Amino acid sequence: MVKIAKVCDGIGLNGRLVFLISILAVTLVVSAFIIAENRKLNVENEGQNFTNTLGNHFSVVWRGFIPDYDPSYPDYYICINDLAANTIPLDIRLYIQNQESSGYYFKISPHTSAPSGWSVPEYFVGYIGVDQTKDFVYSIERSKPLSISEGRITEKIDIRVAAYYDQSYTKLYSYDNFTVTIHLIDRSSSAWTLLYYDNFDDGTKQGWSGAGLSTRYYRSFRYSFAFQSDASKSYYVGAGFKEAYAVLAIRFDLSQPDGYPMIYIDNILYFKPDIGPLTNKWYQIVIPLHPGTNNIGIKARYDYTAFAYIDDVYIIAK
Numbered sequence: 001m002v003k004i005a006k007v008c009d010g011i012g013l014n015g016r017l018v019f020l021i022s023i024l025a026v027t028l029v030v031s032a033f034i035i036a037e038n039r040k041l042n043v044e045n046e047g048q049n050f051t052n053t054l055g056n057h058f059s060v061v062w063r064g065f066i067p068d069y070d071p072s073y074p075d076y077y078i079c080i081n082d083l084a085a086n087t088i089p090l091d092i093r094l095y096i097q098n099q100e101s102s103g104y105y106f107k108i109s110p111h112t113s114a115p116s117g118w119s120v121p122e123y124f125v126g127y128i129g130v131d132q133t134k135d136f137v138y139s140i141e142r143s144k145p146l147s148i149s150e151g152r153i154t155e156k157i158d159i160r161v162a163a164y165y166d167q168s169y170t171k172l173y174s175y176d177n178f179t180v181t182i183h184l185i186d187r188s189s190s191a192w193t194l195l196y197y198d199n200f201d202d203g204t205k206q207g208w209s210g211a212g213l214s215t216r217y218y219r220s221f222r223y224s225f226a227f228q229s230d231a232s233k234s235y236y237v238g239a240g241f242k243e244a245y246a247v248l249a250i251r252f253d254l255s256q257p258d259g260y261p262m263i264y265i266d267n268i269l270y271f272k273p274d275i276g277p278l279t280n281k282w283y284q285i286v287i288p289l290h291p292g293t294n295n296i297g298i299k300a301r302y303d304y305t306a307f308a309y310i311d312d313v314y315i316i317a318k
Contacts, residue, residue: 075181077286079247080144081188089141092180096125096134096161103129104163104173108138111158111177117143120157124169145184151191151318152243154183185286187247187316195244196235198313200225208233211307219249219282219311226309228302232264234295235315244289244317246296251282254306261308263287264297276301282311289315 078088096106106125114120120140128134140157162175198206200213200223210227218224225231237244250261256276263271265287277283287296300308 075183077183077185077245077288079185079187079245079284079286080148081186081247082284083144086144087141088144088184089139090182092138092140092159094136094138096128096136098128098130098132100163101130103127103132104165105167105169106134107162107164107169109160109162111160114140114157115155117145118155118157120159127167142182145186148184148186148189149191151187151189151316152183152185154181156181185245185247185316187245187314192316192318193241194314195237195317196313196315198225198233199223199311206233208310214307214309216307217251217282217309217311224251224309224311226307227298227300228304228307230297230299231308231310232295232297233313234293235289236293237289237291237315237317239291241291241317244291244294244315246287246289246294246313246315247284248287248313249282249284249311250298251309252277252279252300252306253308254301254303255279256301260299260301262299264295264299265289266293266295267297289317 076090080088094108098104105127108123108125110120118140119142123138125134125136138159142155145153157180158177159180160175160177163173165171165173198208199220200206200218201220203213203223205212205225208225208227208231210225210231212226213223214226215222216224216226235246252261255278258276259272260276261272262269263285270287298308298310302308
């Protein structure tokens, strides 16, 4: 997820997926499952003797949540504003599940050249035996754009998952690849129309349902909106706009388990993260919206002494 700490972390949502990014440190949470499937893959023979078969090679399958597991690859949305660092690190959570008949040594690497500004390293996962699963984080990063005049740029990163016979990673067994699409958004660009801005500094809830205002934590002096289990508000996006986003900051008193916070659009569960956000850090969320009325709902884990806080809600469109 994303956090904000003193500046703000970000949580990015895509049309199918959401990730959180920290504005003192940006962190993207993603998950993919790599499982065996009965289809032929790209295979490179580097001298070893083996026979290509239809069912004996693995493939990469994305299993994103939105609102159910979906095999299409995800898009991620990141707002570059308020990030403290000059780089945007993205931590991609991956699962490799080996359902082959033998164990292999796995490696993650770029499949094609990354777009300018991105660092996509090799990552040596190590040995995964038959029917074993490894859960790990693969980190890539990008230099932060100073600004984006057109408001949003889209970049694609192709990542390869390869299996090797040997721990020196010289004898390739098989590989497959998947694509991550990342949208970087500059909400301060003149390309955007600011439809709404909720900072609660007029001393009202500005239409949000939930507990009420707080002066304990805030992004903009002196109020934030506090809630315990649920918060929601509807925003209208005119039909003349081609794209629109909500950008908001959120913070939690109570640690959130995997799967929280849950984000709803029009009462449909739109996102729940694999890894819950940390406490006492601000996170920034980016949520794509559709023309018409959008009801944004947020559900958090709570107890009777802990709150979640929302502040600096921007609705932008063009």
